[in-house]
Ligand SMILES: Nc1ncnc2c1ncn2[C@@H]1O[C@H](COP(=O)(O)OP(=O)(O)O)[C@@H](O)[C@H]1O
């Protein structure tokens with residue numbers, strides 16, 4: 107690993123800012139450390155707080171190729187690691203049977219159909235066999251079953267894959283790995299021990315305002331400040347689902363489109379459905395905002 | 400550094416954090432890359448290697464503050480081994496006394512002057528000034544003396560009492576009103592107030608940190624850490640949880656119920672094979688030249704198990720019931736069928752209250768006000784409540800049901816009707832009992848837990864999240 111890939115902490119923070127990602131002390135330190143120690147980072151936190159975006163931004167800032175493995179219930183080795191293209195293999199066998207020279211013996215044919223040409227490379231294998239710098243994003247890892255989690259752990263421990271028919275493929279470079287989790291399920295202790303841990307929560311007021319200013323075109327400093335303050339206020343109400351950063355951004359964009367200069371209660375209430383998903387949350391919040399603090 | 404780090408890790412373990420050997424080594428490696436002077440980064444780097452559970456962050460932070468607060472450029476009074484360096488300590492103390500350099504010593508400032516400076520600092524969100532005033536306030540008001548065996552809360556209380564922060568809040572709001580020519584909308588006023596509340600919270604934290612630093616300087620890190628030790632969220636007793644702790648517990652319940660549902664579903668899964676997996680079978684066949692020699696099967700779709708919860712919500716378990724209702728609410732989302740019942744001396748079904756209400760607070764409120772759970776006098780009568788349960792709902796228990804009883808089995812010396820549990824167990828897939836009392840109290844006084852327990856698949860002490868999780872894990 108290049109020892110100076112990220113320079114120092116400030117370089118990480120500035121580098122992320124250059125690609126429009128606003129990091130706080132915690133985020134910057136962990137990214138910096140991950141590269142220094144060559145360890146994967148497990149990012150946990152509520153939805154929409156910039157976990158996925160962080161991995162993408164690190165790739166962008168370090169000019170690495172991003173490889174993403176999106177997890178879902180039922181994701182298995184064949185979709186995560188590799189799979190033999192059996193349709194193509196069958197065709198090959200068929201073709202072989204039909205041809206004149208079918209005297210070819212089975213071992214030879216087997217060698218033939220179990221090689222690179224028939225291998226479907228999935229994200230994990232792709233990340234390991236890549237020649238260039240890689241950021242590997244294993245997104246929403248809490249969705250996979252325990253068995254697949256164990257497979258991930260194995261790969262992240264050895265950075266090698268063994269394919270019975272082909273042999274072992276070792277990584278040329280250790281990719282920078284980010285796993286994200288919305289914490290719908292406890293991950294195994296072993297996986298957590300292997301990783302650096304980063305909890306990303308809703309941002310502090312100042313950072314959220316910065317995010318809004320960076321990501322929402324044409325917004326005034328004053329409006330961004332108000333947006334951030336109102337969102338912070340709403341997050342203090344006990345709701346089924348608090349507004350996330352992505353919802354803050356959607357709301358801010360809407361307000362800009364509507365030409366709002368300064369938010370009053372009515373405008374806030376009318377556009378609450380952009381910030382909040384549940385009707386009961388919208389009603390509760392509308393009521394709260396109307397009464398004086 | 401080595402000694403300091405190992406003392407630090409020992410204390411984390413004493414505080415209950417599960418730090419493994421690998422993690423300890425990772426931490427040692429991490430601190431090589433981040434200078435201790437960069438305190439925020441240093442702290443996050445250590446946390447990333449040592450704390451793998453967000454719920455443990457607070458405990459970590461406390462220990463960190465104790466072990467590292469007297470290091471770094473401002474307060475360099477600990478030497479390499481974490482021992483107090485008397486010379487620097489003296490210098491630091493006298494700096495504290497002098498308060499803010501240049502403007503006269505903190506000793507000389509009158510309480511009014513401190514209040515005035517603080518007001519301005521809060522108004523302008525001047526962090527440096529706020530920190531300086533926090534130090535001055537501690538020097539002036541806390542009345543700290545070396546060697547006194549008093550805890551930090553006592554000093555904090557004395558300092559805050561003298562600062563009159565409520566009065567400060569009013570002044571800040573008045574000033575804000577004036578600056579906007581008195582035409583703030585209620586919304587603006589709310590936001591302004593919240594902003595000031597936040598700054599005041601920051602100030603309080605700064606004061607607390609300052610007191611802690613002085614206590615550490617006086618007593619040493621180890622002793623200080625020991626006094627500050629608190630149970631981790633998973634060890635907080637449901638019965639004695641504060642509001643804040645309860646909120647944490649609620650957050651942690653959701654993933655736990657999901658795990659419970661998964662565990663119960665998995666138990667079924669092993670029993671039979673699923674349908675033929677065509678693709679996998681063909682893929683496998685390639686090793687045999689296209690002959691499907693080894694058929695492959697899909698995992699069977701796990702059946703969503705059905706859950707029946709019967710919960711005591713009487714006075715003796717009031718605090719537990721608060722937790723129970725949240726548990727039931729969370730469970731409702733994880734199981735295809737959940738039926739919930741609550742009882743005191745009468746019993747009522749409350750399933751619909753949880754289903755109708757999107758908001759948990761409303762649901763709990765409805766249970767507490769609408770559920771018909773009093774039969775005679777509102778003192779626990781398990782026997783009668785179970786009788787009602789069997790009579791009205793016993794016929795609906797079947798081999799898919801998992802039944803969970805929640806309660807302390809304190810029956811006021813009434814008849815137990817334990818046969819209800821026995822009959823339930825005969826029909827149901829499994830029956831568990833979670834008891835919020837410490838094991839040593841079971842079967843003492845009017846507790847008849849064993850009479851019920853003998854008919855169940857297990858009774859578990861369930862006073863905190865760790866035990867609840869243990870119960871769930873043991874189901875596998
Ligand atoms: N720190 C940040 N800087 C810039 N944009 C951010 C930041 N945090 C969140 N966002 C924005 O919020 C949205 C949601 O982020 P995402 O990474 O998808 O959330 P998550 O993966 O945590 O659910 C994205 O549009 C992203 O651009």
Ligand SMILES: [Mg+2]
Nearest residue numbers: 157158245286
């Ligand atoms: Mg995401």
